Amino acid sequence: MFRTHDCNSLRKSDIGGQVTLAGWVNVTRDHGGVIFIDLRDREGLTQVVFRPEENAELAREAHTLRSEDVIQVSGRVAARLPGTENPNLATGDVELIPSKLRILNRADTLPFPIDAEPQNEDLRMTHRYFDLRRPRLARNLRVRHRAAKATRDYLDSQGFVEVETPILSKSTPEGARDFLVPSRITPGKFYALPQAPQQYKQLLMVAGVEKYFQIAKCFRDEDMRADRQLEFTQIDIEASFVTPDDIFIVTEGMLAAIFKAALNIDVKTPFDRLTYRDAVNRFGSDKPDRRFGIELVDLGEIFRESSFKVFRSALDASGVVKAINAKGFAGITIGQADELTEIAKLHGAKGLAFIKIENGEWKSPIVKFFSEKEKTALQSKLNIEEGDCVFFGADKWQIACEVLGRLRVRIAEIQDLLGRARQRQSGSDPGAPEWDFLWVTDFPLFEWSPEENKWNAMHHPFTRPKAEDMPLFEAKKFPDVRAEAYDIVLNGVEIGGGSMRIHEPELQDKMFEALGISSEDRQSQFGHLLRALRLGAPPHGGIALGLDRLVMLICDEQSIRDVMAFPKNNRGLDLMSNSPAEVDPRQLRDLGIKLAKEKNL
């Protein structure tokens, strides 16, 4: 037996016993005579004490130990001397007096200290196996495991069956850029790694599985972000003979089970629901963070007849005038105002108008254009008080809402409305974080792509239109057609989305037509699906949740990299293994691939 206990299990009741522990040297405290070693394994720490008078040979060897050496020690469990107990340690009442020490492996000088937060992410990624030893990341891996296990247990209890779908699959024209895998056996042809198991899970519904799920790896060859990696994991769910409510209920139950398992938190269900239109109207976002206020207020009524040209012309062009009131933000600095103006311009605004209310005075170059009536109406509608700062958006609906929505989030960060900076500074227990779950429903079915000059599916091409909007769909009033599609949002982060699918071949064909996919392409790209729909496809729908993002939020991390064992950096490089890498020319020859010459710069 390699060890009899882990490093977090010895207690007073074990005193006098003979035990063997194994682990890493967490820290050494060498007094010249007596030497203390904190031995660490994944469960915790136990103090090991070497005394020259007990065993001079062992003590001499213990002097050579350094951080992260791997050792095995056997000996007697002893009570600590009175007054030297460590209440901060679960094993702090006892210590191990070894009679045997095996140095299993010595560690080089460490690339970075394991007990501090390294700033250099490059360095962390290069030595990822070492970084993962740090308690924070070790905890994250285990929280992730518990979340995944709770997912399987819960969905199993609801009758869902986990089915694996191919990683080597087929490229489709819609959606993200595919990762391609060349076929050796069929030269010149390629598999694609799945962006999601979307078609397979629908085909499983045709197959009569009825309730499917999978914790599935997905691949998208797009640029990365803190919450986006080339490969990521989805909790993928699909069910037959269901309505959106059925999907909502099972998702809510699953998330409650995950939060119970990971954090021992009871999540309140059912979650609130907001239509896409309301979400954008009130929060300027289809994934609103409702943990703070600053809601968007529509001012169309007030300025309909205004003599202020900027507002009036926006309204006359059937746009909107909206505003947010940042309470107590009149002290905004010039730098902050510049930054917010930049954000506004970046998202399509021509500029940013705002009013500071200081010393009872409305300070802004635009106030002089307002009538008394307009000012009074503004004051009451926005609840304007001393110290407030009001920001305006006057533009097309989409742009005005998005701009104010972005400002809203940034202002909340600047004002620290979630108290994160304070929590970090005080170092105190931040208390229970607030978990704001929200369903956003009734997404538009289509989205206009100016680049391609065509309509694209906002969710995906298999999403069904809302039944009541079918006449609009038939009439090709595409911008007005709503989809039977929904997103699940947690604290302003989109953690999942899904829809009811099209199960009628005729409707699917019309959808492809609307998306400008030729009949030939429909057959070559989606022929199998269309054929399947003709063989008794049941009504079905589902959802997919981003496991990485969900675990990131649960672990209070800022990046999904910190909840993945071996993530890639933001250029898609694995700095540890140095992938991607060149391959042997023979491998390319086998695949019938010839590299193009590098571009001359």
Place this chain on the structure above:
RNA sequence: GGAGCCUUAGCUCAAUUGGUUAGAGCGCCGCCCUGUCACGGCGGAGGUUGCGGGUUCGAGCCCCGUAGGCUCCGCCA
């Protein structure tokens, strides 16, 4: 494809307005230290200030370029 911030010892950081030999803590090496728990004490090694160019009597600091990292926009059905 674009924008912002960053890059000084193994790590985390400092270095006044451009001015002497680029410092500190931790780590590492050596010596001392018998109840610590981030043990302590003394000493030592360790630097092409990412790289290239420019301005200057003089550049870690100013300018230009470039590489890398992170964040964001585009992109992500």
